[in-house]
Amino acid sequence: MTPVRFMCQQHLLGEWRELFAFVGSLKKQRNLTGYIQNDLFEPESLKPRALEISEELIRRGYAVKSFEMDPKILDYLSEEDRKHKIRRNRSLQILLSRCSRCRMAFEPDTAGRYEIGG
Numbered sequence: 001m002t003p004v005r006f007m008c009q010q011h012l013l014g015e016w017r018e019l020f021a022f023v024g025s026l027k028k029q030r031n032l033t034g035y036i037q038n039d040l041f042e043p044e045s046l047k048p049r050a051l052e053i054s055e056e057l058i059r060r061g062y063a064v065k066s067f068e069m070d071p072k073i074l075d076y077l078s079e080e081d082r083k084h085k086i087r088r089n090r091s092l093q094i095l096l097s098r099c100s101r102c103r104m105a106f107e108p109d110t111a112g113r114y115e116i117g118g
């Protein structure tokens with residue numbers, strides 16, 4: 001859950017594909033607890049995150065397909081899993097430590113406003 005503006009194309013497109021994969025897994029009611037506990041997935045943010053990423057991709061000139069999701073596909077998850085919040089600062093630090101392109105795009109001065117609730 002890194003601010004999209006600081007993500008390189010590879011990571012932005014990677015997460016975009018990942019979100020569609022999560023919808024597929026949710027429709028099949030797969031067990032996603034491992035992903036959730038490892039801070040890789042925040043169920044209730046799936047749709048808002050997809051909108052955020054698609055807007056950023058459009059801003060960068062990509063043609064993206066629309067993200068459709070029936071909110072009911074989250075119903076089978078436990079309440080704890082469904083309400084899980086990713087530690088945003090931590091996931092940002094991990095990304096920045098692993099990707100020089102994301103690191104180059106990162107602007108510490110403006111990052112603060114994205115960190116609310118993180």
Ligand SMILES: [Zn+2]
Pocket residue numbers: 007008009010011099100101102103
């Ligand atoms: Zn990157």
